[in-house]
Amino acid sequence: MFSITIILFLLLILSVIAYSLLRKKQIIGDPPNRLAGCLFIFLLFFSLCFAIAVQCILLYIVVLGVNFLFEDYITYESFFSLISFSLFASVIAVFWSPFLLFIGKGLAYLLKLPSWLTYALEWVSSWIVLYLSINYILHINLVNVSIGDYGILILSFFVSFIFIEIDLVYSRMKQRKQSLNTQKSS
Template identity: 40%
Template sequence: MTVFFTVLLTFLCCLVISSLIFMILLKKEIVDTPPNRLAHAAFIVLIGFSLFFAITVPSLVMYFAAITVNHFFGEYIIYGSLSDLYIFSVVVSILALVYMLILTAIVKGMTHVLTLPAWSAYILEFIFAWAAVYFSIQYVSNHIIENISIFQGGEILLSLFITFLFSGLDILFTNLDKITKEKLG
């Protein structure tokens, strides 16, 4: 299976999931009935593309992070082909996304209820994000995809590398958003 076929299959799965989400939103009357079929299809494609983007970007980052870890730190990750590694990164990113949504809600609730300072919230978010990525990598490599072998040090190294990347990107985009808001208003 090639990387292109995997990306195409992921996009089609996201479209199916988005159509189910749209039907649930219609049934619960959260959204109104679209005026025509083109608007109906456009809304489904919009939801599907958003899901696809939320899954593909982290999986590509994880894919390149795994290749980078192998290149710079040695052969921690052994894979049969690059498409196996990409499928592994897609599955890990989906599982980590689900874990992170739950854990981020817990952290936000804890910081709101306990009125924790911002630096402790960042530390808690980093720890929970690292745990989500680490346990996702461990579960997928041990139970779902057998073509990928990651040594114990490789799981820790890859999960730390990915968590630092995403934490840094989060801080960067948050600061860029603040700068943009200050310039505009």
């Protein structure tokens, strides 16, 4: 519980820093009052918490699925240790994902890659981030979770595959909605 409180406090500090940088770079204007500024900080905080919670829950479900399908590749002491493992791995992955996403999108734009290759590059970068974050959490022995021989590869593969599929479905729905809007306006 102490680690969750520290993570929430760090996310709140990160939200304040992000708000300060956005104001300093004049990406957002002056708020009408202090309440609006505080609400925007809490919106950033909630967005970060939501991104971490979605990945944490997905990682937890995939761990249970991998254990069901492959017969106890992942062993854990208690429910709390598995939740802590998912939370720490998600925090590290969410922290490093924007950097790799920026690099991947930049390379795709500069090299004029087709969309299928862009999605493959995004999948590989998300797989690398998840693999390294899970490996790091297991290496520092922060939680009582152990993963078998190829368990980290299997776990990171399934989670990154699910995320890229969610992204593909969302982008197709968005494209379909845009095409329907353009057909209605013509």
